[in-house]
Amino acid sequence: MSTLVVTAVSAERDAVAAACAPAGIDVLAVGAGPAAAAARTSAALARGTADRRPYGLVVSAGIAGGFPPLAPVGSVVVASEIVAADLGSETPDGPEPFTSVADLGFGTTVHHPHGPLARAVAEAAGAALGPVLTVSTATGTADRAARLARRHPGALAEAMEGFGAAEAAAVWGVPVLEVRAVSNPVGPRDRSAWRIAEALDALTAAFGRIVPVLDGWRDRVPGDL
Numbered sequence: 001m002s003t004l005v006v007t008a009v010s011a012e013r014d015a016v017a018a019a020c021a022p023a024g025i026d027v028l029a030v031g032a033g034p035a036a037a038a039a040r041t042s043a044a045l046a047r048g049t050a051d052r053r054p055y056g057l058v059v060s061a062g063i064a065g066g067f068p069p070l071a072p073v074g075s076v077v078v079a080s081e082i083v084a085a086d087l088g089s090e091t092p093d094g095p096e097p098f099t100s101v102a103d104l105g106f107g108t109t110v111h112h113p114h115g116p117l118a119r120a121v122a123e124a125a126g127a128a129l130g131p132v133l134t135v136s137t138a139t140g141t142a143d144r145a146a147r148l149a150r151r152h153p154g155a156l157a158e159a160m161e162g163f164g165a166a167e168a169a170a171v172w173g174v175p176v177l178e179v180r181a182v183s184n185p186v187g188p189r190d191r192s193a194w195r196i197a198e199a200l201d202a203l204t205a206a207f208g209r210i211v212p213v214l215d216g217w218r219d220r221v222p223g224d225l
């Protein structure tokens, strides 16, 4: 079965496609944020099924903010967990001014990529493996960066689409991965410090090393990886 890679914007799509298109892996720009990612990823999965070419894996990919020092600018991360970090409610009292929908008892905030596949992809890419957060509002202050890091120990990075792509993949019963190249630190907003070209180059290089693993996954005998 084939693989679908989804990115937010066309520059990310082109960076991934430079490595994936020669291998016949589809790469789509589905828009920024979890809602656009969920809607358009689900539509692409439906098209694949209708065309009798169902996808067997969804990969959310692109650039991201990295939590220093775990994920420096220019590094690549692979998600061990895809976490909806701001899906919940603010709370007026207590040390933690946020509670998740999972804690409130009416939703899920974590998707778990296939462990052996995520490990194999991280190893091939020379990437760190750990939680990657999905946010609807990019972090722009040191205070919020510290709160997120406290609430999600070991979090490597934040981006804005992974959880949406994972929700779509779950609806279609397809496994999901998230692969990100770090363009900026999570913290006080300074767009001039974003190293987008460096991160896009890192993304292309990472997918060059990941493609053979995805090929092996496509051809796998269940239990192989």
Ligand SMILES: O=C(O)c1cccc(C(=O)CC[C@H]2O[C@@H](n3cnc4c(=O)[nH]cnc43)[C@H](O)[C@@H]2O)c1
Pocket: 008, 009, 011, 012, 031, 032, 033, 062, 063, 064, 065, 066, 135, 137, 138, 139, 158, 159, 160, 161, 183, 184, 185, 186, 196
């Ligand atoms: O301006 C450009 O040339 C350009 C090229 C490629 C990508 C972009 C984006 O702005 C991508 C937005 C996308 O990146 C993720 N992202 C990156 N850093 C963060 C962050 O610190 N916090 C949250 N998300 C981040 C996110 O997935 C965005 O959708 C521009």
